[in-house]
Amino acid sequence: MTRRLALLLVLGWALWLPLRAGAGLTIEITSGVEGATPIAIVPFGWTGKGQPPPVDVAAVVAADLARSGRFAPLPRKELISRPTRGNEVNFRDWRLMGVGSLLVGRLLPLGKGRLRLEFQLFDTIRGSQLAGYSLAVTTAHLRQAAHYVSDVVYEALTGERGAFQTRIAYVTVTGKGKKRRYRLQVADADGYGQRTIVTSTEPLLSPAWSPDGRRLAYVSFEGRHAAVYVQEVATGRRTEVSRDKGINGAPAWSPDGTRLALTLSRDGNPEIYVLDLRTGRRRRLTHDPAIDTEPVWEPDGRAIIFTSDRGGGPQLYRIPLDGGRARRLTFEGDYNSSADISPDGRRLVFVHRDAAGHFRIALLDRRSGEMRMLSDGVLDESPSFAPNGSMVLYATEYRGRGVLAAVSVDGRVSQRLRFQAGDVREPAWSPFEKR
Amino acid sequence: MSIRTTVLAGIGLVLVWLAGCTGMGVTPRAGGGAPAEVVEAAPAPAPGGGPAGAAQPEAGARTSGAGGAPRFQGMSIDNPASPLSHRTIYFDFDSAEVKDADREILAAHASYLSANPQVRVILEGHTDERGSREYNIGLGERRAKAVARLLEFMGASPSQIETVSYGEEKPADPGHNEAAWAKNRRVEIVYVMPGQKRDEP
Structure with missing residues (x-):
């Protein structure tokens, strides 16, 4: 037993087991x-x-x-x-x-x-x-x-599948100065059963669930340089998948789980790349001197929706994977970014700056082109669809602190997830587990 | 290579990896215990000096170390009267344009860098908290690169300059108002002197 424990300690990184935390969250x-x-x-x-x-x-x-x-x-x-x-x-x-x-x-x-x-x-x-x-x-x-x-x-x-057995991932930030800690945590969809899967003194952001719900890709600034990691949620085992010169960010899984879309600035400015996780080969998808970032995949895996300020301010665009030009999707307002796409592909949610300068979560019906606001905060960001498309989880500010909130897609019910301490941000709702 | 040396090398690699981990500031989890705190490596003991107060030789005499006295070394870039002491450049919302007033400051940094080719700088790009995080990482990089281009244009060598963008992740002021935002839309010039490791910003 002792020998086994010693071995586990030496190979501590391989375990990196999630840690049970108290119920730090109320809804x-x-x-x-x-x-x-x-x-x-x-x-x-x-x-x-x-x-x-x-x-x-x-x-x-x-x-x-x-x-x-x-x-x-x-x-x-x-x-x-x-x-x-x-x-x-x-x-x-x-x-x-x-x-x-x-x-x-x-x-x-x-x-x-x-x-x-x-x-x-x-x-x-x-x-x-x-x-x-x-x-x-x-x-x-x-x-x-x-x-x-x-x-x-x-x-x-x-008649629709429930998403109550799914999980959420998010980043918490506590402490000031040298005591500042960034934690990537995973909890049940109702906020219970929080577990920390990464702790760092440098920023963590952009967690993204693999389509099988078993792995999380995220960005870590450990070593004061951005890198993208893929970590198995159950075991904590992780792999560095991108640590190139400049930005390594915004990971997004292809629907079949074999590729990651990423933002890299290795060629001088942020561009969208597609990294094949099996071969390690990557392909550049965008070619524009603007900021191209925040990719998400269409559910059919044939195109990517991303943020670009090629037209002046940040707007959403769509680019097919098999070649072809990027086409602009958003036209209302001068700031639309950080999209997530509904599981059926019909709706987009994203950060929209309204006429009063408030950053809110907007929902765009892609067939009708109709856009409406889902949130009413001042600094709302990081929207993420529930796997059944019924709700949207996002980050907002409440009494000077970062908290998570969720809203039904019809905008009818909204709720705040309150944590005990620190700022909570960057939520990502897991996909369904296979049944 | 024998199997034994391979195994030893393997263990050594894991240990080096683990040591690297602490240095990187990330805490791995070991099975289910309390959260491991990030522990800073203890400084190596000074050569010749034993642990303080530990020696207890015969005949009752006790020896102890006096510790090393700190030595100060001022640097010309820290002269408060010098433009070099200004190491933060501020920007407007969603803009990466260096203001005319800051060009004089950057010219001083560029000529210092050009006169001291062994000195390097890291340009850290930052944004305010508004808007999305990954877009802000892009915007922070654009700001850092705008400053880098000016420094190079004014005489610094590209090999002396490194850029990194933290986007909105490391605000200088944690407030949620225009005064705080104005302080957070910035590029910080962090000097790395020859032989010096980069210290905490």
């Missing part, structure tokens, strides 16, 4: 739930003796569904009864309350820290079950299991 719904579908989520039953499990599954599910903006879970004190299984449900009572959907469930002890989680979702109008599952979970993973329940409910009621 605050900052605006409206108007038009959301009412749903009753009854506290789950517990049939074991002694202490109930440490996670209130029904509360986690209710918080998830409320955050989506699509649902308005009934407050607990308004629940007229507390059934825990289907045969205890009186559908008429719930219908009379105007509640069309009802989730009930229970937890049963299996011994050795294992539980059985059973739940059923009902349509109270028809009196029929929409979904029902029974699964074995460990107490330690009960919170993740609750997010699974949220995904089942969300998909059964909206």
